[in-house]
Amino acid sequence: MAIKKTALYSSLWASCDQLRGGMDASQYKDYVLTLLFMKYVSDKYKGDPYGMIVVPVGASFEDMVALKGDKEVGDKLNKIISALAEENDLKGVIDVADFNDEDKLGKGKDMVDRLSKLIGLFEGLDLSANHADGDDLLGDAYEYLMRHFATESGKSKGQFYTPSEVSRILAKVVGITSDTPQDASVYDPTCGSGSLLLKASDEAPRGLSIFGQEMDNATSALSRMNMILHNNATAKIWKGNTLSEPQWKEANGRLKTFDFAVANPPFSNKNWSNGLNPEQDEFNRFTWGVPPEKNGDYAFLLHILTSLKSTGKGAVILPHGVLFRGNAEARIRENLIRQGYIKGIIGLPANLFYGTGIPACIIVVDKAQAQGRDSIFMVDASKGFIKDGNKNRLRSQDIHKVVDVFTKQTELDHYSRLVPLSEIAANDYNLNIPRYIDASEPEDLHDLSAHLQGGIPNADLDQLSAFWEVFPTLRQTLFSSLHDKGRDGYSQALVEPGQVKSTLLAHPEFTAFRDQALAPFTQWTEKQPFEELQEGDKPKVFIHEISEALLEAYIPVPLLSRYDVYQILMDYWAETMQDDVYLITQGGWPAAAQLRVLVPKKGEKLQETPDLIVNKTKYKADAIPPQLIAERxxxxxxxxxxxxxxxxxxxxxxxxxxxxxxxxxxxxxxxxxxxxxxxxxxxxxxxxxxxxxxxxxxxxxxxxxxxxxxxxxxxxxxxxxxxxxxxxxxxxxxLAEEDIQALLIDDKWLTSLEAAIQSEIERVTQQLANRLKELEERYHDPLPQLTEQVESLSNKVNGHLRVMGLEW
The missing domain is CATH 1.10.287 (Helix Hairpins)
Structure with a gap:
């Protein structure tokens, strides 16, 4: 049976529980990911003489299964993994974790039980049907596990993984296009687990030639496995310190140069110069200045610039401090700006990364257009995120907006701006984004005259002009001018604050707007190839096409943000729709209508809630809920x-x-x-x-x-x-295939999405209602009236006190 994406994720994460105890996440990730790799290559390549990975006799996952309960299971697992590693030149890659380590896995029976359970969890997964080509369950699962490991590894050990949302931005703004050839090269000098390189390669139609270097041995091994799981077995990942021991060099000893570079170096590395004399650097990386001894941010940026071809492009994540710190860094920054290397800067929200909570930025460099560059494009994306546990996370709409604005060089108030170099020079080459983009919310000022004499300031109402353009007569329904009463510039409310929303919803212009706002969705549904989805299709290509079409459809709709509508689809995709689509692309439409019989393991309770119970048999419907069957x-x-x-x-x-x-x-x-x-x-x-x-x-x-x-x-x-x-x-x-399609597409997907868009329409109008109610309540009772009320109440209290004999 086809595997649901979320079911695979939960199974893999459950496997981690089998190892917890004496290890933290930074340690047990090596065991789980190694077994995932072994299971995958065994399912995919065993018996395939043309496979990228050779699975020798006695070195498959089936051989691991045979070891369950074996007293020497740890030692024998090591030998199986070692045999596969030797056959495929993967020594030091897949054999990093020691499965016979008693300190981490326990002694005797504890080790046997723990490893046997772990093998059993992977044993139940059939991964042979999943193709790792950038749209793969396994590649995504590997990313999923690394993200969770990074979350749990803590501040000092979570730096091996760049959040995929940030990786996607770098990959899309670095300059890769549909014309980029497959032999173009992409380089990451601090590649960690390789996620940045893979995201960049995915942007090219046929991929890119991948080169990376990673200092940590275990993390370098993660990267190699990640490449193989994503069908990039030819990717070249070297170990070593990039600054003191760069591995990628030409025959003449100079640094090898690349077409593209992406990187998330360690922030503010205090030991960057260990083993290196920057004043006498043989690669001439510090021509534009030597970074401070205790801060290596610019050291990595200068290394990347030196490693780019004369037409090369790069995108690097660095802490915000590189934009404005002084002394040696200020001189380097000025030189790079004057040289024209910096194409753009994207300010990111704080607390995105696993190794630190400080805000960071993406510096985009472009040597190709350096000589004629007279401006730098800046984006302040620091406000676009959601909370996700103890971290912040970029939403799909945040990513899309950044990429759209940056690639099209679109200037938006309080968000993005093309800043002339002359203005930057006037600011002593300080690149701190708030100097050039004011992203702060305008202050909500109170009108003292309105508080004293009553009335609602027209200036406050005028700020809602976007709404009045859509509802041209609504303002006259809600307010009347106080001009005849000598209060120019002020209006009085015609509706009580508590009736504002009901008046708005009942207004014919709102009804017309609601229909207008739903029309693009209806047109979008009629044009999308939902029924054409079939086994073998790529879910990521499918969601990209339909989401881009929805984003395009909502360009002309006033009041609604097309990115908010886009986010509705992407949220529904993540929560529900992608599981359905993955089932279909693995097993065709009939796979979506299959029921699973739930049977608890011996001595355990059911892990899933049944959707249907008939004659005491419990069934799980993975895609089509029984309620939809019943309704139709x-x-x-x-x-x-x-x-x-x-x-x-x-x-x-x-x-x-x-x-x-x-x-x-x-x-x-x-x-x-x-x-x-x-x-x-x-x-x-x-x-x-x-x-x-x-x-x-x-x-x-x-x-x-x-x-x-x-x-x-x-x-x-x-x-x-x-x-x-x-x-x-x-x-x-x-159920016939057309029945399944009607149930999934019409009754489930489109019904849910339409309801969510209707809620978004109401949310936007609720903003207007809330603001009008706030203004009406703020100025409802002017100061003289309040004073009179206080005096009246005080007289009543004094009267009661006199009756009680309390008078002074």
Whole structure:
């Protein structure tokens, strides 16, 4: 059966739990990722004489499975991995983790049990159908695990992974286009686990030639495995310190140069010059200045510039301090600006990265256009993010907006600007973004005259001009001018603050706007090739095409941000739709209609909640919920269930109301309260056997009647639900492909997306309602009126005090 993307992720993350104990995330990641690699290459290449990886006899994952329960499982696992490593020149890559380490994995039976469970978790995954070509479950799963490992590894050990959202920005702004040839080279001198290189390569139509260097041995191994899992087995990743021991050199000893470079160097490295004399650097990397001894940010940037061809382009993540720090860094910065190397700067939100919480920026360099460059394009993207646990995370819309604005050099108020070099020179070559872009929110100033004399300032209402353009008569409905009362520039409210939203929603111009705002969505749905999706297609290509079309469709719609609408689709994709699409692309449309029978493992509870239970058999529907089947194919039975539910709800409400009315300590049913402080049918029946008080007897009989009515209603609802479930279960096996498409596309995907867009339309109008209500409440009672009210209330209090004999 096809694997859901989220199900694969949860299974892999569950495997990590088997190793926790004596290790932190920075250690157990090596074990989990190594087993993932072994399972993948065994499933994909075993028995394939033309495969990129040779799986020798006795060195497959099946051989690992045979070791479950073996007393020497750790040592034998090491030998299997070593055999595969030797056969494929992967020594020092996949054999970094020691599976026989008693300090980390436990001794004796503890080690055997832990490793056996770990093997068992991977044993149940069939990965042979997944193709690692930039649109692969396994490549994404590897990224998923590394992100989680980075999150848990802590500040000092999480720097091996650049958040994929940031990697995507670098890859898209560095200058790779649809015309970039496959033999063009991309280089990362501090490549970590390789995510930046892979994202950059994915931007080229046929990929790029990948070169990287990583100082940490274990992280370098992660990068090599990552490359193989993404079908980039020819990628060249070297170990070593890039600054003191650069590995990529030409035959003449000079640094090798590349077409593109991307990098996320360690921030403010205090040991950058270890093993290096920058004053006598053999590669002439510090021509434009020597960075401070205790801060290596510019050392990496200068290395990258030297490693680029004369037409080369690069994008580097550095801390914000490089934009404005003084002394040696100021001189380097001035030289680079005057040389024309810096094409643009993108300011990022704080707390994005796993190794640090400080804000960072992306510096985009371009040697090709350096001589004629007379400006630098700046983007302040620091406000666009969401909270994700204890970190901030860029949303899909944040990424898209940055890339759109930067690549098209679009100037937006408070967000982006093309800054002339003359202006930068006038600021002593300080590149601090707030000097050039004011991204702060305008201050909401109070009008003292309005507070004193009443009325709402027209200046505040004029700031809502975008809304008045869409609702041209609404302002006259809500406000009238105070000109006739000698208050030029002020208006009075015609609607009470609490009625603003209802007035807005009922206004015919809002109804017209709602229809106008939904029209692009309707047109988009009619043009998208949902039904053409088939087995073997690439989910990432599919979502890219339909999301770009939706973004394009919402360009002309006023008030709505097309990026917000785009985010609705991307959120739904991440939460729900991608799982459905991955099932279809792995097994065709019929795969989306399959039900799984849930059977708990021996001694364990079910890990998943069943969607359907028929004759005590529990089923899980991965893509099409039973409710959708019922609504389309069993509407009569569904109506009967809903009717029975209504009768049951009414019976339960009547019973609860009666028990609450008469179940107090001195109520007619107080004697029927049981030892658990409840009134039940059994306690009422027992009390009725020896009762003589007429009123109490009648109350008990009424309570029993209501209990019986609820029980009858429960039985009727249960029987109706069982009939519906049987009908739905039978229908799953009768679905034609067009039925499956209608259920998924129309009833599930498009219905959910339309509801979300309608909510976004209401959210935008709610902003207007909230602001108008705020202004009306702010200036509703002018100061003289408030003073009069205070005086009146004070007189009343004094009068009461005099009556009480308290007077002074």
């Amino acid at each position: 194919f069993a509407s009569q039975q569904l109506a009967e269930v809903n009717a029975a539910q209504g009768v049951l709800d009414e019976a339960t409400a009547e019973l609860e109301s009666y028990l609450e009315e008469h179940g107090s300590e001195d109520g007619l049913l107080s004697a029927a309260i049981n030892e658990k402080d409840k009134i039940t049918k059994a306690s009422v029946t027992a009390r009725l056997k020896g009762i003589f008080d007429y009123e109490e007897e009648q109350a008990l009989k009424q309570a029993k009647k209501l209990f019986n009515a609820e029980a009858t209603a429960k039985k009727a609802h249960k029987e109706a639900k069982e009939e519906l479930d049987k009908r739905v279960l039978a229908q799953y096996g009768q």
